[in-house]
Amino acid sequence: MSMDIITNSANETIEFGRKFGSQLKGGEVIALVGPLGAGKTHLIKGIVAGLGAEDAANEVTSPTFVLVNEYAGRLEVYHMDAYRLDSIAQFEQIGFDDYCHPGSVVLIEWADKVEQALIGTNYIKIELSHLGPTARKIRVTNAPDYIRF
Secondary structure, three states, X not given: OEEEEEEOOHHHHHHXXXXXXXXXXXXXXXXXXXXXXXXXXXXXXHHHHHOOOOOHHHHOOOOOOOOEEEEEOOOEEEEEEOOOOOOHXXXXXXXXXXXXXXXXXXXXXXXXXXXXXXXXXXXXEEEEEEOOOOOEEEEEEOOOOOOOO
């Protein structure tokens, strides 16, 4: 089952992420997919804020060069970026499996590059696409029953 949400600004995308993140219980792997500028990092800012991280709006940045950012909230949050990775082996070498546990939430930008490595994790897929200069379509697939939109 999938659900589509339309946001009309970066702030609405962040707010949707905040609501989504506030419902996470731990152990979730969230695969984010979409072109450059589609709002993946804005959505993650909201999710991290919803998980209780202080100053998420300023703290959250895309980990394109460091590959993994960690945030402290009510759960451990690991924000990964697969954009610069050349293989699934590289993704696995940065310790993906170690980040996945019941007390964490793992957020992966550019997850389409490493989706093969996610098989068996029962991950939530979030696809973002442009509808206009500021409007975005957010499609959420495989969300657990406790997530309400």
